[in-house]
Amino acid sequence: DTGVSQNPRHKITKRGQNVTFRCDPISEHNRLYWYRQTLGQGPEFLTYFQNEAQLEKSRLLSDRFSAERPKGSFSTLEIQRTEQGDSAMYLCASSPTGGIHYEQYFGPGTRLTVT
């Protein structure tokens, strides 16, 4: 399967714990995006990378959230000191380089439940 993969698919954690998610994009795609989606809403932009450079970060992203893409391939999203409001689906997407944000290929998502 050469699509975008995300791990884990589901994560249940207790409030206050740290969690880390991984995204493996399509290999030839230079752009990688993270989104958060709650029930009944569209994906909400969190951040995006061009290769290993983090070029944009949502103001909605608190200091508890951090993302990395150290070698320009896979990416990790870490949430520190989780809160119940962090419960959501976390989606990763990738796209080829271009002048605009072309069609994005999404992974299956990681569903986070904070108890």
Added chain:
Amino acid sequence: SQKIEQNSEALNIQEGKTATLTCNYTNYSPAYLQWYRQDPGRGPVFLLLIRENEKEKRKERLKVTFDTTLKQSLFHITASQPADSATYLCALEDSSASKIIFGSGTRLSIRP
């Protein structure tokens, strides 16, 4: 700030009819607009992209229009089938051209 509006109420259509979904936006004129399909528990899937200088675009049974004067895009599915049942998301580039923003989606149900 930029705003995208999609009908939050579910749309129920009889199989074989044409389904029409609406996406309205305010406060900005995007250079292009995209439509995605999302099934429950899965990530969105890209369907079509239409640029500001294109009035209409087609792909098989799908048709998208883009009216920059009305600030509206219409998404049509002709000869609808139960397998078309899903949530359809509209997305456009924000004013800083630094990211895509999505509407909240419209849930479409096609009944046999």
